[in-house]
Amino acid sequence: MTGRSDDDVTSRRDRTRPTIVTCPDGPILVRGDVQIVDDMGSIVPRRRTTVALCRCGASTIKPYCDGTHKAIGFSAP
Numbered sequence: 001m002t003g004r005s006d007d008d009v010t011s012r013r014d015r016t017r018p019t020i021v022t023c024p025d026g027p028i029l030v031r032g033d034v035q036i037v038d039d040m041g042s043i044v045p046r047r048r049t050t051v052a053l054c055r056c057g058a059s060t061i062k063p064y065c066d067g068t069h070k071a072i073g074f075s076a077p
């Protein structure tokens with residue numbers, strides 16, 4: 001038998017299903033198969049399945065988080 005089991009299909013779907021989670025006092029974590037598009041409509045290159053988007057506005061590598069939120073004391077639920 002060479003077919004995929006229901007568990008294989010479900011597992012793959014769970015890995016690619018998009019999820020968005022806010023981190024307390026930090027970035028927004030985006031997981032899954034989604035495109036990130038900038039304000040000009042261009043697709044932002046992405047090399048990882050999970051990326052952290054800046055929520056504080058101070059990152060030097062926007063739209064991604066570079067950890068600056070800690071240095072500036074960003075606070076958000």
Ligand code: FES
Nearest residue numbers: 054055056065069
């Ligand atoms: S949220 Fe991390 S640098 Fe802005």
